[in-house]
Amino acid sequence: MSxxxxxxxxxxxxxxxxxxxxxxVHDVGTVIQVGDGIARVHGLDNCMAGELVEFxxxxxxxxxxxxESNVGIVILGPYKDIREGDEVKRTGRIMEVPxxxxxxxxxxxxxxxxxxxMGPVLTSKTRPIESPAPGVMDRKSVHEPLQTxxxxxxxxxxxxxxxxxxxxxxxxxxxxxxxxDTILNQRDQDMICIYVAIGQKESTVRGVVETLRKKxxxxxxxxxxxxxxxxxxxxxxxxxxxxxxxxxxxxNGKHVLVVYDDLSKQATxxxxxxxxxxxxxxxxxxxxxxxxxxxxxLERAAKLSDAKGxxxxxALPFVETQAGDISAYIPTNVISITDGQIFLQSDLFFSGxxxxxxxxxxVSRVGGSAQIKAMKxxxxxxxxxxxxxxxxxSFAQFGSDLDKATQAKLNxxxxxxxxxxxxxxxxxxxxxxxxxLYALTRGFLDDVPVEDIRRFEEEFFMYLDQNHKDLLxxxxxxxxxxxxxxxxxxxxxxxxxxxxxx
Amino acid sequence: xxxxxxxxRYAAALFDxxxxxxxxxxxEEELTVVKKIFIDHKDLNAVLSHPKVPAEKKKQILKDxxxxxxxxxxxxxxxLVDRSRxxxxxDLADDYVKMANRFRGTEDAxxxxxxxxxxxxISSFSQVFAKEAGAASLRVRNEVNPDLIGGVxxxxxxxxxxxxxxxxxxxxxxxxxxxxxxKG
Numbered sequence: 244m245s246x247x248x249x250x251x252x253x254x255x256x257x258x259x260x261x262x263x264x265x266x267x268v269h270d271v272g273t274v275i276q277v278g279d280g281i282a283r284v285h286g287l288d289n290c291m292a293g294e295l296v297e298f299x300x301x302x303x304x305x306x307x308x309x310x311e312s313n314v315g316i317v318i319l320g321p322y323k324d325i326r327e328g329d330e331v332k333r334t335g336r337i338m339e340v341p342x343x344x345x346x347x348x349x350x351x352x353x354x355x356x357x358x359x360x361m362g363p364v365l366t367s368k369t370r371p372i373e374s375p376a377p378g379v380m381d382r383k384s385v386h387e388p389l390q391t392x393x394x395x396x397x398x399x400x401x402x403x404x405x406x407x408x409x410x411x412x413x414x415x416x417x418x419x420x421x422x423x424d425t426i427l428n429q430r431d432q433d434m435i436c437i438y439v440a441i442g443q444k445e446s447t448v449r450g451v452v453e454t455l456r457k458k459x460x461x462x463x464x465x466x467x468x469x470x471x472x473x474x475x476x477x478x479x480x481x482x483x484x485x486x487x488x489x490x491x492x493x494x495n496g497k498h499v500l501v502v503y504d505d506l507s508k509q510a511t512x513x514x515x516x517x518x519x520x521x522x523x524x525x526x527x528x529x530x531x532x533x534x535x536x537x538x539x540x541l542e543r544a545a546k547l548s549d550a551k552g553x554x555x556x557x558a559l560p561f562v563e564t565q566a567g568d569i570s571a572y573i574p575t576n577v578i579s580i581t582d583g584q585i586f587l588q589s590d591l592f593f594s595g596x597x598x599x600x601x602x603x604x605x606v607s608r609v610g611g612s613a614q615i616k617a618m619k620x621x622x623x624x625x626x627x628x629x630x631x632x633x634x635x636x637s638f639a640q641f642g643s644d645l646d647k648a649t650q651a652k653l654n655x656x657x658x659x660x661x662x663x664x665x666x667x668x669x670x671x672x673x674x675x676x677x678x679x680l681y682a683l684t685r686g687f688l689d690d691v692p693v694e695d696i697r698r699f700e701e702e703f704f705m706y707l708d709q710n711h712k713d714l715l716x717x718x719x720x721x722x723x724x725x726x727x728x729x730x731x732x733x734x735x736x737x738x739x740x741x742x743x744x745x
Numbered sequence: 746x747x748x749x750x751x752x753x754r755y756a757a758a759l760f761d762x763x764x765x766x767x768x769x770x771x772x773e774e775e776l777t778v779v780k781k782i783f784i785d786h787k788d789l790n791a792v793l794s795h796p797k798v799p800a801e802k803k804k805q806i807l808k809d810x811x812x813x814x815x816x817x818x819x820x821x822x823x824x825l826v827d828r829s830r831x832x833x834x835x836d837l838a839d840d841y842v843k844m845a846n847r848f849r850g851t852e853d854a855x856x857x858x859x860x861x862x863x864x865x866x867i868s869s870f871s872q873v874f875a876k877e878a879g880a881a882s883l884r885v886r887n888e889v890n891p892d893l894i895g896g897v898x899x900x901x902x903x904x905x906x907x908x909x910x911x912x913x914x915x916x917x918x919x920x921x922x923x924x925x926x927x928k929g
Binding site: 255266267268269271272286287301 | 902903912916920921
C-alpha cells in the first residue's frame with residue numbers, strides 16, 4: 244500500500260508548524276533480558292499493569308509483571324531484533340483494538356490489523372481490550388432464543404441470547420462445524436457473529452472463511468485469528484480482542500454471537516507466557532489465575548437490560564478434551580463458569596450420529612426459558628425418551644423376547660436418533676425442526692422404516708414448503724404450535740404420497 | 746541502575762553508617778571511584794570471585810588497591826568478599842548514590858548536547874529542570890553526542906526530556922510510517 248503525496252504533505256505541514264513547540268517527555272527503561280517473546284526491563288518507573296510500552300524498533304509490548312527491580316513485558320510482535328540494552332518507552336495507554344461496523348466481513352489479527360489482504364480497515368473507534376463486565380443492574384435474564392439451526396441443540400440444549408454455552412469434546416468430533424452451522428443460521432436473525440480462531444492452522448482458518456463467504460455469512464461476521472505460528476501473547480489476547488469487538492455492538496443494542504475456538508489453546512498459550520514470566524506454576528503447570536483468565540472473559544457475555552439498549556452477547560467457548568476426559572483442569576474450570584455445555588463424543592461421531600451431541604451429559608442451564616413455545620411442546624419428552632432408549636438399548640441386546648411397550652420404546656428411540664442427525668452446513672429453520680419433531684413425538688414416524696427416516700424428513704420439508712407454507716409461517720411468526728388437526732392433516736397428507744424404499 | 750534486590754540492602758546499611766558518621770558525601774565519592782575501578786578492570790572481579798583464591802588474599806588485594814578509602818567502605822568490600830557478593834559492587838554504588846540523592850533532595854541529570862555546554866548554560870538547565878523533577882537542585886553532567894544534530898536531551902532518572910532535532914525527526918518518521926501501516 245502506498246500513501247498519497249498530499250497526505251504526506253499535510254502531515255509534514257502539521258509537523259513543521261508544531262516543530263518548535265514540543266519537547267517530548269517520556270519514561271524509559273532498559274532491556275536487561277529478552278527471549279521467547281518476553282522481555283525484562285529495568286527502569287520504567289510508574290509503569291501500570293497492562294500498560295503498552297514501545298520498544299526502540301517500534302514493536303509494542305504489554306507490561307505484565309511489575310517487580311521490585313524490573314518489569315516483565317510480553318512482546319506483541321517480532322522480538323528477534325530487540326536487543327539487551329535497548330530503550331523501552333512508556334506510552335501511558337492500555338491496549339486497545341479498533342471496533343465498529345467496518346470490521347464486518349474482514350479477517351483480522353488480535354491487534355485489529357487486517358490479514359486478508361483486502362486493504363485497510365477504516366475504523367474510527369477503539370475500545371480497551373480489558374473492560375469490566377456489565378454489572379448486576381445492567382443485565383436482564385436471558386429470554387430470546389439463539390437459533391443454532393442444529394436439531395439436537397435447539398431441541399434438547401436450547402441456547403438463549405446472552406448465554407455462555409460451552410462446546411466440549413475430543414479433537415475431530417465436529418466442534419468447529421457446530422460453530423460454523425450456527426453462524427450460517429444467523430443470516431436473517433439480525434445477529435453479528437465473531438469467530439475467534441486461537442492457535443489453529445492457517446489452512447483451517449482459510450477453510451472456515453471460505454465456507455462463510457460461499458454461504459454469504461461473511462457479511463455479518465468478523466474473523467479474529469491468531470494462528471499456531473503467532474507468538475503466545477497474541478493467542479492469549481485473541482479472545483479478549485474478539486469480545487471487545489462484540490461489546491461495541493452489544494452496547495449499541497445489537498445481538499452478537501462470539502465463538503472462541505478454542506480456549507484450551509488460549510490457556511496453553513497463557514501457561515507458556517506465565518512460565519516464561521516466572522510465575523509459580525500450579526495444577527498441570529497452569530498459573531494460579533487461569534480460572535480468572537476465562538471467567539473474566541466469559542463474564543463479559545451478557546443480555547443487557549432495556550435501559551442499556553437490550554443488546555446481547557452470546558459466548559460459545561470451545562474446549563478440547565483429551566480422550567473424553569472432562570474432569571481435566573481447564574474443562575472443569577470452563578464448565579463451572581458457563582451456563583451449560585454441549586458434549587460431543589467421538590464414539591457417537593464414529594457410529595454415524597452427527598452432530599455427535601451426547602444428550603445425557605449436555606445441559607443448558609438457562610436456555611429453556613428462551614425456547615419458543617412450539618419447540619418446548621414437541622421437545623419436552625425428547626430427552627427422557629432418548630435416555631430410556633439408551634438404557635434399554637444395551638439391555639435389549641441380550642434378550643430377544645421383549646414386551647410390546649419395550650419394543651415400542653426401542654422403535655421410537657431408533658427413530659429419534661435418526662431424526663436428530665443432520666448434514667454438515669445445512670442448518671434447519673426452527674419451524675421445520677418443530678414440524679419433524681412433532682411428527683416424531685406424536686408417533687407419526689413409528690411405521691416409517693428407520694433407514695427411510697432421513698429421506699422422509701427431506702421430502703416432508705419439501706411437501707410442507709409447497710402445500711402447507713401457512714403452517715410453517717404460523718410457527719415462525721407466533722411461536723405457537725398450530726392446532727393438532729392441522730398438523731395431523733399435513734403429516735397424513737404427506738405420508739400418503741411417501742413410498743418406503745422396500 | 747540496580748538489577749538486584751541484594752545490592753539495595755547492602756547500600757541501605759552502608760548509607761546508615763554514613764549518616765551516623767556524617768560522611769555521606771565522602772563515601773559517595775569513594776564508592777564512585779570504586780565502581781569505576783570495578784567496571785574498568787573486569788579482571789579484578791574475576792579474581793575476587795575465584796574460588797581458589799583464599800579470602801585473606803582477596804582482602805589483601807582490596808586493602809592494597811583501596812587503602813585510602815574510609816573503613817566503612819573497605820569493611821563493606823570485605824564483607825562482600827566473605828559473602829561471595831563482589832559482583833554487586835557497581836549496583837551497590839548506584840543504589841547508594843540514589844539514596845544519597847534522596848537524602849539531599851538532589852537528583853542526577855545528564856544533559857546530552859551536540860557541543861560542550863558552558864557553565865552558565867548548565868546552571869540554567871539545572872534551575873529549570875530541578876523544579877520539573879521535584880528536587881531541590883540538580884547535579885548536571887554534560888555529555889556530547891553529535892547524533893542529536895541540534896537541541897538538547899535531558900535524562901533525569903528514568904525520565905527523558907527530548908528536545909533534540911534527532912528526536913523530532915524520529916517522531917516525524919514514526920508518524921509517517923504509522924499512517925502507512927494503518928492503511929494495511
